Amino acid sequence: MKKTKIVSAVSVLGLTAGLAHADGHMANDMTLVSWGGAYQQSQISAYTDPYTAMNDGVTVTWDESSAEAVAKLRAMNEAGNITWDVVDVVAADALRLCDEGLAMEIDADEQLAPAPDGTSAEDDFGDLLVGDCFIPQIVYSTTFGYRTDMVPEGVEAPNDICDVFDLETYPGMRALEKRPINNVEWALLCDGVAKEDVYDVLATEEGQEQALAKLDTIKDSVIWWSAGADTPQLLADGEVFIGSTYNGRLFAAIEEQGQPIGMMWDAQVFDLDGWIIPEGLPEDRLARALDFVYFATDTQRLADQAKYISYGPARLSSAPLVGQHATLGIDMAQHMPTDPENAKNTFLYNYEFWADYRDDIDAKFQAWLAQ
Amino acid sequence: MSDTTSSGPMLAADGTPLKTSLARALRRQKIRALALIAPLLLFVMITFIIPIATMLFRSVENQIVSATLPEATAALQAWDQTSGEAPSEDVFQALFFDLFKAAEAKEHTKLGTRLNYEQTGTSSLFRTSGRNLDDVGEEWQDPIEDIAPALEDGETWYAMMSGTGSNDLLEARRALWNDMVPDTFNGDVGLTLSDEIAGMLPLTAAAYSDWAIFEALEEERDISTRDPWEAVYAALGLDLRNPETVAAVNAYSGPHAEDLQLVTANLDQMPDLMFRDAFADLDEDWLDPEVWQTIKIYSPDYTSGYFLNAIDMEKGPDGAQMRPENQQIYITLFIRTLWMSLVITGSCILLGYPVAWLLANLPLRTANVLMILVLLPFWTSLLVRTSAWKVLLQQQGVINEILVWLGFVDDANRLILMNNATGTVIAMTHILLPFMILPLYSVMKTIPPSYLRAAKSLGATNWTAFWRVYFPQSVPGIGAGSILVFILSIGYYITPEIVGGTDGVFISNRIAYHISSSLNWGLAAALGTILLAVVLVLYWLYDRIVGIDNVKLGG
Structure with a gap:
């Protein structure tokens, strides 16, 4: 009796695995690439620990190279030796890798798990694919x-994106990322451009100059950061009054380290992070990678990750399952960027626009910075 | 002496001429010496020289444009780029077939990315157009399949195109595929094109070959049953626009001639679509002459474009021209890199010289303790030291706090010591100091103290004794230290990135950006090549002025 249970459990596992790929032997070693830090830790807790517990003999090696993933994958591809199996990248990099033929095309409905209520993966992820x-x-x-x-004193806390540009009411240094993306959108927004026109304006020479001219008004009060950890450090040391960074970093500084920092969600820019599978993996490793991704992006797993870090799950069906922080015990829903209270005024990173204009506007931005 | 002339060449003990014998012995010695260094030479070649050379070679490499769009770039050569108008129909027709192939092989987005470095917008232009080319082909596919239902099937096509012949066309098409994606399309395609049909329907035969090669060798499918691409139908439609071809088809009697004749009998149902309009429908940017100018300028296999970009210039229709002022950055950065490296070298000399002197002249026991103090930071991770400087230098940092506490600096006007050039100079001087102190120390160790004493006993003041006797002897150490520090600092990028802010970053920061972020490796390679050339020129100048023999790393 007991034996049959085990057998049926194994066959159920085999069945879910079978959905992700047709057949074939799966490799037992898997190299995952991520960002390190608290984010990678949340992935270990939510994805790989349960996965290795389910699959005996599978070992996972982590490589903290996501920041240089695009360049390294290109080099690996040229050398003909892909050592990574599943790579965590931001959506803009995924688009680049896809354009360069370095990432494998994914058919969401075929290769990813449907939602528990039967909604197909494609609908469950929606526009985020x-x-x-x-x-x-x-x-x-x-x-x-x-x-x-x-x-x-006597001034209310900043709650408008344009407060960043208001040096009179809110004197002090600002921290902004050392690249045009996001900064130029915010600048135009605070220079009277309507939100829906921002990218049309940015596509023109004049619009780009207008954005840089607006940034020029605060240039002397800006410290430009290039690593996500910079702004929390600058805030913690009192080097800057206000600064942009990823919301999870601020959550950690506020809730885990108790720093006197407040969140300003106005005009936050949504971006996505996810997996890609490199093109050209041998069959057994590809089967393992697909099996892992099928598991790690199902509804429950994505909801689980939110227990460890304040980033919103990418599936619609995961949102209701988001619970409390694993160690702090606080309700995570209100710390999610997607929470209705926080998401009153938001932007979605415009991937197509930046794929085209990134080089051009970056050249102008860097020239402006160097002046 | 006279032996050689009078009684033949001088002979060695074994009877061979002495000259040959000596040469043989020397050669053996040389080979032995070469064999001894061979492992190192091989190692350096494989791990250092060859990778660097191939990387630098990318600064001129540009095959991607003509390899991805071979026929379009060839047709484009006839286009007058000063006309202010997009090219004519034949270029667009060639573009359709080239781009269709590229999109199937997913190479078109690579080309889009490449050209986007030169012309903003080409990235999405190629991406979206590649996605929608099927629709253009269907303009022909749908009516052809309505007229001759047999042409819906891959079997019909395979039977129609196969036959006997030299297969030259197929091999030519294979060569084009291999230009686009090297070493992918080798092996048996399983198709012998009928010479008759290839002569009659040239475009169709070419498009069908393209499809067959890709389907058989890349997708590894059975081409005798698979349906061909939409582009093959488009090619057939184009072939049949020629009245001579129509006449030939009507007289044709090979396999499935009846199906082709069905089509020729119903030519009125074929679209009169022009590719120029079709592309304009996909994206109006295709009619923008600037896009075509960029493609034409960058169609040669090798380009000076990356080097021009690296010195703030660009390739225009009339040759090289300066970039708009608001995009010029690299020359500024080159000059800044050289200038700040000089400043750093200078401050290393100023700080390192006294320390090295102390080390060389103190009793051994004290000198050793000092030496450890010099070496300790040397052994600490670069990142740790740079981050430590961050803590010290920031406005709320240790140095400012002390100055404010002592009352030297007003609390409201704290010194800005980092996120600018000052920060870079301070942190890098500290980091590179050991590279100055160590060669200085080893040279000073060899200067006998008796020289100074002798100078003084002959009446020199302390200053004269130092300046006229001691200092000249320590110059080789300064030379060695300066070269080390200067060349190291030119290539630094982590420290400037962390403490340099905006006006303290070096050219290497941009190189790193282009390598890891923008993926413009060609530009990065050009910048790197220029940097390498500048260093070599400076080294040569140094050799001419100071003399490289005057550099000593030790006794």
Whole structure:
């Protein structure tokens, strides 16, 4: 009796695995690439720990190279030796990898799990399936945090994106990312451009100059960051009054480290992070990678990740399952960028636009910075 | 001496001429020496010289444009780029077939990315157009299949196109495929094109061959049953626009001639679509002459474009021209990199010289302790040291706090010591100091103290004794240290990235950006090549002025 149970359990597992790929022997070693830090830890807890518990003999190696994933994958591809199996990248990089033929195309309905109520994966992820290769995991946002103790007396705390550009009411240094993306959108928004026109304006020479001119008004008060950890550090040390960074970093600074920092969600820019599978894997490793991705992006797993970090799950069906933080015990829903209270005024990273204009506007932005 | 002339060449003990014998011995010695260094030479070649050379070679490489769009770029050569108008129909027709192939092989987006470095917008232009080319082909596929239902099937096509012949066309098409995706399309396609049909329907035969090669070798499918691409139907439609071809088809009697004749009998149902309009429908940017200018300028296999970009220029229709002012950055960065490296080298000399002197002149026991103090930071991770400087230098950092506490600096006007050039100079001077101190120390160790004493006993003041006697002897150490520090600092990028802010970053930061972020490896390679050339020129100048023999790393 007991034996048959085990057998049927195994066959159920085999069945779910069978959905993800047709047949074939699966490799037992898997190299996953991610960002390190708290984010990678949340993936270990939510995805790989349960996965290795379910699949005896599978070992996972982590490589913290996501920041250089595009360049490294290209080099691996040229050398003809792909050592990575599943790679965590932001959606813009996934689009690039897909364009370069370095990432495998994914058929969401075929290769990803449907929602528990039977909704197909394609509908469950909806618009978040950017490009043909990207398997979304989380929604994060780039937003602002400010020092609550540095708000001038008699003034209310900043709650509008244009407060960043208002040096009179809110004096002090700002921290902005050392690249045009997001900054130029915010600048135009605060220079009287309507939200729906921002990218039309940015596509023109004049619009780009207008954005840089607006940024010029605060240039002397800006510290430009290039790593996501910079702004929380600058805020914690009181180096800046307000600064942009990823919302999960601010959550950690506020809730886990108890820093006097407040969140300003206005005009937060949504972006996506997810998996890609490199093109050209041998069959057994590909089978393992697909099996893992099928498991790690199902409804429950994505909801589980939100227990460890304040990034929203990419599936619609995961949202109701988001619970409390695993160690702090606080309700995570209100810390999600997608929470209705936080998402009153939001942007979605415009992948197509930036794929085209990134080089051009970046050249102008860097030239402007160097002036 | 006279032996050689009078009694033949001088002979060695074994009877061979001495000259040959000596040469043989020397050669053996040389080979032995070469064999000894061979492992190192091989190692350096494989891991260092060849990778760097191939990387630098990317700065001129540009095959991707003509390999991806071979026929369109060939047709484009006849286009007058100063006309202010997009090219004519034949270029668009060639573009359709080239791009169709590229889109099937997913190469079109690579080309889009490549051209987007030169012309904003080409990335999405190629991506979206590639996705929608099937629709253009269906304009022909649908009526052809309505007229001759047999042409819906892959079997019909295979029987129609197969026959006897030299297969030259197929091999030519295979060569084009292999240009686009090297070494992918080797092996048996399983198709012998009928010479008769290839002569009669040239476009169709070419498009069918393209499809067959791809289907058989890349997708590994059975071409005798698979349906061909939409582009093959479009090619057939184009072939049949020629009245001579129509006449030939009507006289044809090969396999499935009846199906082809069905089509020729109903030519009025075929679309009179022009590719120029079709592309304009896909994206109006295709009619933008600037897009075509970019494609034409970058169609040669090798380009100077990356090098021009690296010195703030660009290729225009009339040759090289400066970039718009708001995009010029690289020359500024090159000059800044050289200038700041000089400043860093100078401050290393100023700080390192006294320390090295102390080390060389103190009793051994004290000198050793000092030496450890010099080496300790040397052994610490670069990132740790740079981050430590961040803590020290920031406005709420240790240095500012102390200055404010001492009252030297007003609390409201704290010094800005980092996120600018000052921060880079301070942090890098500290990081590179050991590279100055160590060669200085080893040179100073060899200067006998008795020289100074002798100078003084002959009446020199302390200053004269140092300046006229000691300093000249330590110059080789300064030379060695300066070269080390200068060349190291030119290539630094982590420290400037962390503490440099905007006006303290180097050219290497842009190289890193283009390598890892924008993926413009060609530009990165060009910038790197220029940097390498500048260093070599400076080294040569240094050799001419100071003399490389005057550099000493030790006794």
